[in-house]
Amino acid sequence: MPTTDQTALLALQRRALSVLADLAPAAIELGEVFREAGHELALVGGPVRDAFLGRVSADLDFTTSASPDETEALLARWGDAHWDIGREFGTIGARRHGRRNGGEDVVVEVTTYRTDAYDPASRKPEVVFGDSLEGDLSRRDFTVNSMAVRLPELTFVDPFDGLSDLAARRLRTPVAARQSFDDDPLRMMRAARFAAQLGFAVDEDALAAIREMSDRISIVSAERVRDELTKLLLAPVPRPGLEVLVDTGLAEHVLPELPALRLEIDEHHRHKDVYQHSLTVLEQAIALETGPEGPVPGPDLVLRIAALLHDIGKPATRRFEDGGGVSFHHHEVVGAKLVARRLKALRFDKATVQAVSRLTELHLRFHGYGDGGWTDSAVRRYVTDAGPLLERLHRLTRSDCTTRNRRKAERLSGAYDDLEARIAQLREQEELASIRPDLDGQQIMDVLGIGPGRDVGAAYRHLLELRMDRGPLGEDVARQELLTWWEARQAAQG
Structure with missing residues (x-):
């Protein structure tokens, strides 16, 4: 048998x-x-x-x-x-x-x-x-x-x-692991990538060799490291590959912000550490990717990087408060800068760097919504600030909820359901995704009798602010508001 x-x-x-x-x-x-x-x-x-x-x-x-x-x-x-x-x-x-x-x-x-x-x-x-x-x-x-x-x-x-x-389902090198990785250090990254792509376990000899010589990855070009990391993140289940990177020390040389999260307790004391929270957020974001016809077709690299790195500003902003609490004030702003710096170092393209950085900066914006309700103006600004990243921001924000408190999770989910419903309603009423002032640049110049210049830009921004705060004004009201603003501006300038 x-x-x-x-x-x-x-x-x-x-x-x-x-x-x-x-x-x-x-x-x-x-x-x-x-x-x-x-x-x-x-x-x-x-x-x-x-x-x-x-x-x-x-x-x-x-x-x-x-x-x-x-x-x-x-x-x-x-x-x-x-x-x-x-x-x-x-x-x-x-x-x-x-x-x-x-x-x-x-x-x-x-x-x-x-x-x-x-x-x-x-x-x-x-x-x-x-x-x-x-x-x-x-x-x-x-x-x-x-x-x-x-x-x-x-x-x-x-x-x-x-x-x-x-x-x-085992990853083993054909020759001695240390010799193989010494011949081509990028193979250490491939071990992590195949762990994610194939779901295979890395052989203990290979893991030991990576731990011993992980610093040798530094001789490999940033572009080749980036390509392996991208393939890992786009795998059906990236988590095992990321754990190989972190557990062997390889991440210290290619993505050091990730292992740094292992030491950070999050401000709600819900998670063992922010590293585990971030891996869970990544898994939840992947589950929210859509099919080819949906708004975020998977696998989506921008969403996945943002989900993994959205909290990397926490180590630099951790503060121990009176009473035993921990805070991470403005970690989203600090994190956005750190994300941009790391992705640039890995030679990611400009569009990816900007998109992931922006999502990191915006990922906490929603959390004020459920407390007191937002005005229509606040909803418009949320959509406008997110721009083409709105659907990814929806998914990142939903994924960021990893609490085990079911009642709290349901409350957050319900609040975001409500926000999305309001966005849909306003979009139907106002074409929210392409908000513009009620007057364009040429109309502004005609009304004020001026030519191109900084004054036109200032007038445009003023009308855009009014549009955000009050919704569509119509050309007649916008023209009167523009003249009122212009008179006040001229008077202030003497």
């Missing part, structure tokens, strides 16, 4: 055979093209791993004994288009149109066997081409990514027993 492990392996093999049997005929033909030219070709990495997990990869990654120049020539014969992805790294890409065989387009990347590693003082790996498939597989990050299928014969190659690790 087969053991549990054997049963799991058999299930994986059956699943993989089903997926590999459907491998694009064009890819099989590509293997024949390389074999006829005297070169080896194998499907490697993620596509092979995913086949065993029952997933079909849209893009196919191959490795070959052919040189980059030889690969380019062969891909030119096989495909309808080819391009140089990174000749110095040995990678050439190509596409074959699906109309050739009535299927979908096939996109491939083919890389020459490699055995590269980082120079101890360099941010870039030294690329060294190898001479065997097994040697190429040995340089890969984890055994589950060190499996291959030789083409065109579809021979499975697994020199490091990655299939057993896949069955055990």
Whole structure:
């Protein structure tokens, strides 16, 4: 009778055979093209791993004994288009149109066997081409990514027993973990990323190596770290990956504001610490993402970063009050600055930096709503200040409630339901999302008899404030209010 492990392996093999049997005929033909030219070709990495997990990869990654120049020539014969992805790294890409065989387009990347590693003082790996498939597989990050299928014969190659690790849902390095991470420190980030993406546990040897050498991540460029962190955050369940980063000390070097939250008790004494609260907020925000047709299609990177980092201003603003209380006054303002600084250091684009910073700054704005009720003017300002981030702000604010007091949670949820209903009502009445003064710039100049300049801007802002406070005025009332303001302004200026 087969053991549990054997049963799991058999299930994986059956699943993989089903997926590999459907491998694009064009890819099989590509293997024949390389074999006829005297070169080896194998499907490697993620596509092979995913086949065993029952997933079909849209893009196919191959490795070959052919040189980059030889690969380019062969891909030119096989495909309808080819391009140089990174000749110095040995990678050439190509596409074959699906109309050739009535299927979908096939996109491939083919890389020459490699055995590269980082120079101890360099941010870039030294690329060294190898001479065997097994040697190429040995340089890969984890055994589950060190499996291959030789083409065109579809021979499975697994020199490091990655299939057993896949069955055990374990991330283990094909060579000694310390050597692997020393060769490419970014693999430490990938361990966290795959823990999130695949839900696999990181092997104890790998965890120990990351703890020992986490500072080596500093030689990797900020852009490459950012890309791994982004993939982690966009995973279906980011929490396990974030816990790997924090528990191993790796986060101290790439996102130090996150582990700093472990020491901070929040002001309501509801949570073990703000770190755990922030992970819960992230999970709740993910649950509120919408489908493709909704206002916040998931996975949404901006919402997820804001949910994770919205409280990072708390360590800098913590104050112990008389009576044993703790306060974090203005932590949202401080946090917005810290978020912007960290995301800039990680080379995130300007739009993402600004959006996450703004959400961090606004995340507490709602909490005055349930106390005494807001005027229509206050609701208009809330919407206007949030601008295009309003739907994300809705979700961030709702997610920020992690109290176990059910009555309090229901009260907060009800208050936000009421706020959203008022926003919808005002929007219907006033086109709230695009609030403008009742007079535009040209009308202001015509009424006041002035040309372009600062006075027009000041008049515009005055009418916008009136619009916020009183709602639509109509052009006649707005014109009279403008003249009254202008007369007072002229008198004040002497």
